[in-house]
Amino acid sequence: MNSSPRPIAAEDDFAQHAGATPALPAVVSFDELGLPAEVRKLLTAQGVVTPFPIQAATLPNALAGRDVLGRGRTGSGKTLAFGLPLLVRLAGRRAEARKPRALVLVPTRELAQQVTDALAPFAGALGLRLATVVGGMSIGRQATALRDGAEVVIATPGRLLDLVERKDARLDRVEITVLDEADQMADLGFTDQVTALLDLVREGGQRLLFSATLDRNVDLLVERYLHDPVVHSVDPSAASVDGMEHLVLQVHGADRFATATEIAARDGRTIMFLATKASVDRFTAHLRGSGVRAAALHGDKSQPLRTRTLERFRTGEVTVLVATNVAARGIHVDEIDLVVNVDPPADHKDYLHRGGRTARAGGSGTVVTLVLPDQRKDVLRLMADAGLRPRVTQVRSGEAELTRLTGARAPSGVPVDGAAPSTERPKRGGAQFRGIGTVPGKPGRAKNESRRSAEERKLAEARRAARVRRGR
Template identity: 70%
Template structure:
């Protein structure tokens, strides 16, 4: 790969580009006037038909960087049934929908039709959309593979191919399906590849499929973003749920990451039982559920989005200033992907990781490998320092759901203060202000103790009576 080839000079405004008037008018309508660095660097090269390799983290403005040239160079052409003219491959359903939404007004301005091809949604509808004709297809590799297998889509007329978040697609095991698609697109067509990192698999794609690409590396990794603060909060085990609950109750939105679907659902129920407008996002949810949850989070109807790593890739939410790792990531890439959900497009943001004492060494190594030097602070629920760092506050404690089981973690008869709370210990609500468990297991233990005392007293009285005979 030759990174020294001359690039077309960059620009400072979209008006300087040789874009169709309809696109310039739509940019103005969308209040988009000054290009981000990745856009200013790559759009001229892409408009000239060059293959482009762009390195920049998510949130750097890559969608318009490849989208505007793709649409401009496709304008005036008409796709036949099942034969798109341009293809954008992305790693996740959420990113596919976001790319489609971002490009739709510009595509409409040029009279171009788009189709989104992702799993979790009726494949019959997607087959119908392709049959009717779509100039631009935005797809995840797995569903595209399924449609090709069903002979519902052919790629031999695709003139422009984009791989967005290429490193993530390789990480998620899509490499065979990505290469399958690239082997089928029109030979000699334009290819653009955007990635946050250029590791071995991505470099293989570049070497194999890009011809003399113009290389632009204009955006820092998440670890180098100066507007992003990183904090590690050391918490006591039984206090972790209380800390997470108070952070979730902050005035403003927060994205919280946990490792498993079960733990996501458990924390979400707990938060809602304590009055926090929380919602869960993971692969166990249907695509309509996931789309609805994201829409509510973006609009502010949901203020705490609790998610697995499915939300760490391709999720864009404007003005999201706090990400919390309730479960600390064990891989540097996972940390950077999660962190990349905040401080996007030049905005500021904060990433907080909750760790127990026993997790400090491992987490420290993960962050070091990610190039992160966080500030480490010991905190307890209800403390001013926790509020200063995260905006944490006492939740209302008023359940949002009528289902009484929503207030209780699975297999437990009472709300509990933290993940490490002993089953036999009376537990408080997530904020530390809940009621005692009463009829729970600890209550059962108290009743048994009382019965044992009464039995012992009865036996002692019987012994005294026998002695008195």
Template identity: 65%
Template structure:
């Protein structure tokens, strides 16, 4: 894309209050949405679906939890109806940064794909590559993939990208931050030119700009502001603590019995805190990249079901985890970047539900945390002691 990115174009129609049928979705998808209890589109869905359905390239910025998965998913499924992928040659590629997000996207889209008789396959690391290769040989219209595993399958000849007509880059900023950019460009260079691109990201920065400039053609840009996707539903608090009191404060918060997601910086401290909480009688579990995919999936299911009430995690959980009615996220260790703060906080107050983000702040961390919140555009209340 040449020239500056358009922002908030006043000539774009206001589609707030529009129905899914009015946005142009086929009846089968509208019926499935109703079956799933979804009656009206979120702001980002209302904004992007008409352009996605029309085949335009779309660059969309929206907060985590704003409904991005259905915003691109419904569009690509509607555009793929009546088509059939062949052996090893899918029609739609959805690239995501983490295994958890791939699983979430696949689970979210599967019922809608089924209503149109389309097949969705997920390919991620940590799972049997031979099983994924068999699924691709059986044929699928949509492949949801992390870049590393897809690159392996392409290299083996188990997946070909020469029939891809629609490409989605979900959480593009995170993929760039994780160092996937070379793999992504190598994969996208195998996609035939002239196809549709839908790029969704919580933030737009230099690395994302590189992808936009290289692959998107005259994209329509949609930015859904926090006011439009219920950022106001989140309460942000800073909790000043002394180093000697920090573990006791965390234990008190985790022991309340309500589900809480606790973020720390490293795997080691996650495991250490998890064991301490278990020893204190808290139903706790650890989630980080050192666990197998089967362990991570089982832990998430236990958390969603309430069998685990305190999920202790590294940033691996900051994307791709959707837990209904999760009311509290605690930054035990403040994140190092304002983007990470936004994505951690995006695990609560999803789809407009209320939620609270608490950040524990040691005296020597206060200045950096205040700057981080300013960069994130967040106003937080300050307190001391236990939350």
């Protein structure tokens, strides 16, 4: 099988939402847009010479004040597609205390920080102030930033509503509103919060909505809040990227754990996704005890710790990021060439966004999904929904084929930063290992056994089985 994309389902077709007014033509270069000299200088300094397709198509219309409905794969340049016109159109006028002039709503803290980091240099050059408003951080400091005056607020919906209710923020002066990753906000149950916020924004303002897919909840936002929008869709699937390879590796029982460990020990930056927070922590501890420089990322970590973890991953101090779906969107790290689904995702949208952490901005990468025999059918159906025909290969840990496909190798066994090595003795037998991310209602959990106990037991069984296989 090859991994070439197929046409995306009609339900993801944005064309039906196009407004009546024709769109302005796409540009070939930034020179055609009449951007301020400060902005052009920064773009050149960052090596951004030619607009990405979604920027070329939407920038002329967004700069003209049109509403925009855009779809583009992760890493396609969406942040500057909405960020540049937002900042350019706001330049020259200051906001009053507690009354921002623009609002960017995002689903996760990580995406909020990514947007802030991307826009901050341009905002500074134009004399504009940004405030980032997310959960997990001091609400008092965020309230102070709003009281001091910020032209642009970049926020997750829940925290911004808290500040509105405290009367630390008023939205009736907001002229430009951006919804980034609107489909994930809907998937996470934020639709009511988003609509409550949009109802507070003054009527007649500009709306820019970007989404990877359209479903019923996103349709509601488009129909209710966008007026005569320009519609542009580019690279509709996060998985249909030139240079991105998709592999399904079929493994058996306890070998799933050993296979994942050997892949983690490869050279290069790797993100590995698991289903639960507990399984992320346990697998990370195992990798560190095996000699792999790994770190965990999930929603129970404090925001300062999550920020430090991502910075360590970006600098190469950590080579493997083990995460739940919190890392599936809003994380941009260069040179991630491998994403591994140790536990398969729940649906095709999760798959697309997990995979979107690699092959960003024209790069290349591989997405690997480990499956047990009884998971193979469901995973292939999920990937068909994503418009993909992956290559399916049966592998075992320690085999040359696994190394050829992923760069896997045996870990050093020297614990990282004081992590304790495993002291378990080799022993034959034991129940089949059914995946690190065991969840209630799935096979592999004994009667009256808690999820935590089940995961601890399976990790122990997996380690014993792997050692027996290697003759240790």
